Structures are given as C-alpha cells and as structure tokens.
Amino acid sequence: MVNKTNPKKKKKNKLPLILLLLVLFIFLVTIGIYLKSEYNDIVSIKNEISNQAILDTNTNIIDTNFLKTILPDTDTNTQTIQLSDSLSKPEYYLDSTSGKYIKKVYSGRRINIALTGVDSRLGAGTKHADANHIISVLLDSGQIEIISIPRDTPADAGYDDSTGQNKLTIVRASKGRKAYFAELSRIANLDKIHYFAELGFSQAIGIIEFLGFKNPNETLQILRSRTVLGGDDYQRVYNQAQFIRQMLFKNFDRLGGPLGDVLIAGGLIIVDTDLTNAIIKNILNELKKKNFDNSIDNITIRIRPSIPIKFKIYDFADANTVNNLSKKVRNYFEHKYVDTIKGVTSTSSNDISRRVYNRLNSAVNKAISDTAKNPQRAIATLSVYFEQRAWLQVSEKEKRKEIRDKFIDVLSYSYEKRKDTLSAKKVRNIAIAEDNLFNIKE
Secondary structure (H helix, E strand, O other), X not given: OOOOOOHHHHHHXXXXXXXXXXXXXXXXXXXXXXHHHHHHHHHHHHHHHHHHHHHHHOOOOOOOHXXXXXXXXXXXXEEEEOOOOOOOOOOEEEEOOOOOOOOOOOOOXXXXXXXXXXXXXXXXXXXXXXXXXXXXXXXOOXXXXXXXEOOOOEOOOOOOHHHOOOEHHHHHXXXXXXXXXXXXXXXXXXXXXXXXXXXXXXXXXXXXXXXXXXXXXXXXXXXXXXXXXXXOHHHHHHHHHHHHHHHHXXXXXXXXXOOHHHHHHHHHHHOEEOOOHHHHHHHHHHHHHOOHHHOHHHEEEEEOOOOOOOEEEXXXXXXXXXXXXXXXXXXXXXXXXXXXXXXXXXXXXXXXXXXXXXXXXXHXXXXXXXXXXXHHHHHHHHHHXXXXXXXXXXXXHHHHHHHHHHHHHHHHHHHHHOOOHHHHHHHHHHHHHHHHHHXXXX
C-alpha cells in the first residue's frame, strides 16, 4: 500500500519550526543590539575620561607621567594631577591624608593657638566664626599641626535643634569667645586653647598685603570661596590651612631675624590677640632648636571632623597660580553680582575701596562734631571701625593713611578729653607699629 503524504499537512508541520527559528533570530538580534549599546556606552565613558584628561592638561598631549598621577605613590601620601599649561608646574596637587582620622599619641608639650577669621560686617560688632583653625605647636618634636574646622560643623550654640543654628560659626556670635574655644577644642580633640588670634576682613587684607600679594582683596576672596574652586566648606577651610602652612614656612626666618621684633609687634597690633612678643619669640626659639625650618613637612594639616576625601593643594606662594585663581573668582563674581543698571561690578576691588573710604570718612566727620561736647559719642562712633582696622580695605595708600590718621587724631583726642590717657596712647602706638610694619615691606 502506497503511503501518500498530504502536501498541505507537510507544510503545516514545518510552521512551528519556522516560528521557533524566527523567535531565536529576534532574540539574538536583541542581545546583539543590547551588547553593542553597552559597548558604545563603555567606549563613550572611556573617551569622556580621556577627553577630560586632555582638557584638564590644557594640551593635546598626555605624557607618561599621567599614569603616575592615578596610581599610588610609593614615597608619599600626596598624589598629583597635571592641570597647568606647563607640564613641569602642576596647578594643584591632591592631599588624601588631611581629612582622614589618624590617631596619634603625642605626650610632649603642646601649645594650642586658636586662629579665627570673623565674618563681621563693616562697623558691625557681631562676630561669626567664618574661619576656624588651631595652630597646635608640638614643642618637643619641633612640628606644627594646623587643625582646621569648617564653619558649619555642628556645635552647641544654645538654640533649639529645630532652628538649624547650632553651628560652630554661631557659637562665637551667640555665646562668646570662651564657649567658642570650648567647642573648638572639643571638635579638634584637644584639651584646651591656650592663646588666640582673631582677625576680620580688613585685618586679613592688611596681613595678606604685607605678605607681598599684589591684590590682597582678591587673594582673600580666593581663600573665602566655597564654590568657585570646587568643593565646599571642607575644601575652603583646607585652602585657608594650606595658605597658613605655606606662608608660615616661607616667612619663618624673617620672624627670627634682625627685624623680627618689628614684624611681630606689627602683626600683633593688626589682630586681636592675647599673644605677646615674648611668647611668640619663645615658641620660635623652641622650633628653631628642633630644626623646624628644615622642611615644610614639619607642618601638617588635619581637617576635623575627619572626612575621607582628597583635597586640592594650591601653591599660594606661586604668583601665576594666584593670578589664575583670582581670574576664576573675579569671573564668577562678575557674572553673579553685575549691576545691570549701571553695568559695573559691585564687588570689584576699586568699588569696595571707594565705598569703604566714603563710609569711614562720613563716620569721622560725624565724630568730629561730637569731640568737643560729647567725646564718648565720638568714641562709640569710631571704635568698632578702629578695632576692625577698617582703613586697610582702602587700596590707595595715600587715602588709606589719610583716613587712618583722621581716626587716630579724633579717637586719641576724645580719649584725652575723658582723661583716659592710656587708651589715647594705645591708639597712637597702633599707628606707629602699623607704619613700621609696612615700611619694612616697602
């Protein structure tokens, strides 16, 4: 018997096989598209990293030294990234140790000096602790630790927790210096603060100018910047600590040299401090005995509370680096604070200088009218400006001296009218010490 196969039935039996092959083909194509997409993403990311590395170096070449910047350094805890135009001069380094918690037991003599930058407005008596540093001198080892704390670090300012005001910066303003020192030493894990030095905006400008910076106002803006240079309060406080570290090492020999007494006296006159010439000279002598000035590595930075991040190290002793950073800060403020009506930048150094001069001149003229009949009112009008050394914000030297001398004359005369010869003499001595300081610089 012949078995005849129905052609339609045979065709029908092949249909499931064809459908199965079609599904398998679609699945393989989908997988291929997905894998290609993933591959393209990886290539894109690699290209982006490569392009960014090229962009960061401002050159079309990435030399073999680039590999060293992304691998652990066997000799140091500091890694470097090349950013400047010159391959031999990085714009900044990275510090991966200052934010870490490193438990060290030091049993020798330690002197803790609180160095505080207060954010008090011109003529205002309220003082917020904007920059918080402790210069901890390890006398027996001949080293210095700079312990730096961001301004918004949680601290007991005496407010209800719901207010969000319990920050270190608020403690100084609301509870005073003693409570501030207690919180500062607690956060830094130190037993106490032995001495302090406190300075405001104007005083900081004066010191930066004396250190040789051509535009001290813009240099201070660099050190106060939180957003322009990347990072946040942690990077900002680190920049300040690094500036202190570099300037301290650079000028150490000057403080102990023939003109050291004049330099120290002038510095003490500018800031508010309980340090004396004798105390500072004793500290310098102890450090000198231990060869402190042999290496900048004898000054270390500790950021507290500890945070495991890498900090940018800028060379503030290098004029080109400072100029480049100043341009970044200037451009930022020009875009943010341009007066659209007048078309001028309200935060330029010249504008600030003019506004400060006009305000101080107005205050002096008001005080002059009170000196004869009400000298106490004249003192009240000028005392806060005087404590702030506000004239140091006037960039033109002749105008600065003019307005400063007016302050000296009116205040000393007003104190003498009240039979307070000691205060009158102190006012005049401040002018003498300041002149001596800047004459040395010239």
